[in-house]
Amino acid sequence: MRHALAGTALATILSVVGAAASQTAGALPACDAVTTAMVGLPNVVILSSALAAEDKSLPPLPPHCVVRGKANQRVGADGKPYAIGFEMRLPVNWNGRFLHQVNGGNEGVVIPALGDARNLQAVGYNPALARGFAVLSGDGGHADKDPANADKGLAAGAAFGLDPQARRDYGYAADTTMAAVGKALIAKVYGAGPQHSYMVGCSNGGRHAMVTASRAPDQYDGFVAIAPGFNLPKAAVQHAWDVQSFRSVNLDIRKSFSAADMTLVAQGVLNACDRLDGLADGLVSDLRACQKSFDLASLQCVGEKTDQCLAGVQVTALKRAFAGPVNSKGEALYSDWSFDGGMGAKNWRSWKVEGIPAWDGYPVIAVQGAASLSHIFTTPPTPVAGTPTALVDFLANFDFDRDAPKIHAKGPAMVDGRAIDYAESAMEFMTPPDAANPTLAGLKASGGKMIVVHGQSDAVFSINDTARWYEALNANSKGEAAAFARFFAVPGMSHCRGGPATDAYDALGAIVDWAEHGKAPDRIIATVSEKNDEVPAAWSKTRTRPLCVWPKLARYVGGDPERAESFDCQ
Incomplete structure (x- = not known):
């Protein structure tokens, strides 16, 4: 299926930017003047526009126009409605720069376009909007709060994976569309296109930045990719590997490693590695040397399990998990991992064994990768009931010979009684084209x-x-x-x-x-x-x-x- 905003339509939008490039930026018009008719972009609907007054709280924000809209409304191959939802914040005093804030997780909601709303520490608590940037944020081409998905529970955030175009939008196509829309909207509103453009994101957002740097590098002057999941389908296979590793300790993986257990591991790493950089300061700077200095087996109990040591089964499970997933031939399916002094942190346990608080109304548990792996990253998709038990079972029964190759698979399939052609594999639509042999x-x-x-x-x-x-x-x-x-x-x-x-x-x-x-x-x-x-x-x-x-x-x-x-x- 060809993307709705391609060819002539995309060229028309880009021409708006080109035509305005030589103009001088004018004053920001009244917000209520920013309408679908005023913007005049093909396949783009402006839903609302309103002036936000100066906000002196932290972080302080200048007065700006908040524009919300949708692009490429359509009905997917799965029979459900789709569109690329977006928000753009346009400061009254614009500095001539554009920032595309690419978001994390399965997306599906429009995060406030502050740049960067969720990762303020990575912009020194001084978000792009506060600096005078025009900032764009989108939902990745799907809405995970669609009422039609309500019965799918935890899997709702990944249900869009049944539709090939929604997969493609989530992977890279929505970014291409939004780059053009964002720049054209700026040109229409200010009378001139941006002088400099940037893309910033963390996690899946970091993946977006790396993918765009490979697929469409000329659209931006600079990219910031934080904790980039550029091999996200492979990392999702790691979720299954972790679950199976930790279930060897306790079938309820939340009980496999306590907070005290992981604090013990982190302290063991510090004891072995903290001084490798010349100072004992609670940080492991020489990560490579640390992997040679730290021996997890040194923490194993000689007798019964106590708070001062790990049970043998725990040591074996953690070693297996950190070695990374492999198939029966011993071929690596993702990556190995490094031991570091931060492993005792709440975030580590949350992602690996315990679960973390809800994001945007959807619970994210230790097996949060299950729905993504089953719906989005394997072909054909394998719909899984959205209950914690069903998700754990999916990962616990994941076969690394039979199922792992599905992240590379593509082609026609019958899904929910519909014949759907998945023309791109997950590794094709999710990763940079040159990820395996990068050149940029x-x-x-x-x-x-x-x-x-x-x-x-x-x-x-x-x-x-x-x-x-x-x-x-x-x-x-x-x-x-x-x-x-x-x-x-x-x-x-x-x-x-x-x-x-x-x-x-x-x-x-x-x-x-x-x-x-x-x-x-x-x-x-x-x-x-x-x-x-x-x-x-x-x-x-x-x-x-x-x-x-x-x-x-x-x-x-x-x-x-x-x-x-x-x-x-x-």
Whole structure:
């Protein structure tokens, strides 16, 4: 099926941007003047527009126009209605920049377009809108709160995976559409297109940034990809591997590892690795050396299980999980993982064994990857009842010889009595086309820049996978990848944020300085986040650390141990 906003329609929208590029930006018109007729873009409907007054709370926001709309309304192959929902926030005092805020999870809802609404620590608590950017946010081409999905419970957020175009939109096509719509809307409203454009996101949003940097690099000047799930279908296979590993300890995986157990592991890592960077400060900067220094078996109980050691079955299960999923031939299906000092954080246990609070009204439990794996990432999709028991059973019975290859499968299938053609596999619509052998040739040729940030204690996507991707990119670039792409590891940080880490940093400011002023970031200064409740009490509340360009790491060279100036990237 050809995308609704393609060919002539897309060219028409892009022509709006081109026609306005040479004009001088005018004043923001009255918000109620921003209507479907005024915008005049094919297949785009403006649903509402209203002025938001200045907000002096944290973070402070300037007066701006909030525009909400839909693009490409259609009926899917599964017989359900679809559209790409979006929100755009247009400041009265615009700085000439456009930021596409790409969101995480299964999407399905429009997150407020603040840039970045959910990951404020990654923009130094100074979101793009507050800086004068025009900001766009979308729902990925589907609404997971569709009443028709109510009976599917936990699986509702992934039910769109039955429709091929919804899969494609979620993977990459909605981003292409929204890039054109966002720029054209700016041109219509301000009388000129953006002078500079950026894309920023975490988790699935980080994946969006990496995919777009590969598929459409010329649409943006810079990309920020945080905790990027660029191999998301493979990472979903890891969910099944984890569940099967941890069920060997306890059939109720929530009881496989207690909070005390994981604190014990994290402390064991620190005991073995904390001083490898020259200072015992509760952070493991030399991650690679740590994997050689730390031996999980050293924590195994000699006799009965106590609070001071792990049972043998726990050690075996954790080793199996961290080695990564394999099939019966021993072929790797995703990635191995690194042990880090942040593994005792709530976020790690939440994603791996315990479950986390609801996001946007839908519970996210330890097996949250089940619905995505069954509905979106395998072909044909395997609808699963949306109950925790059914989802656990799906992962517990996942066969790594029979089922894992389905993330690479495509073709016609009968689903819910409908003949549907899945022309692209999950690995094709979800990952960058050059993910296995990265070059980012288009990004390099266009002069674009990319910053990748990943927490070392991320429980969702392995930092080892990201590090290998960057090292392959650097090898393919003859050692010159840092000229256009840089990767920064964050010791102790959990998925996107949190954990015993200096997890607050301004990646947005860094990418703007690089893309517009040629100031490549050799180090990004990170601080203790004001909202991170897992920072050890012994740390200074003003602790700073340099995040270093991989494979360099922050080594202590003397001075105040709480200040970034006392560390050198080596």
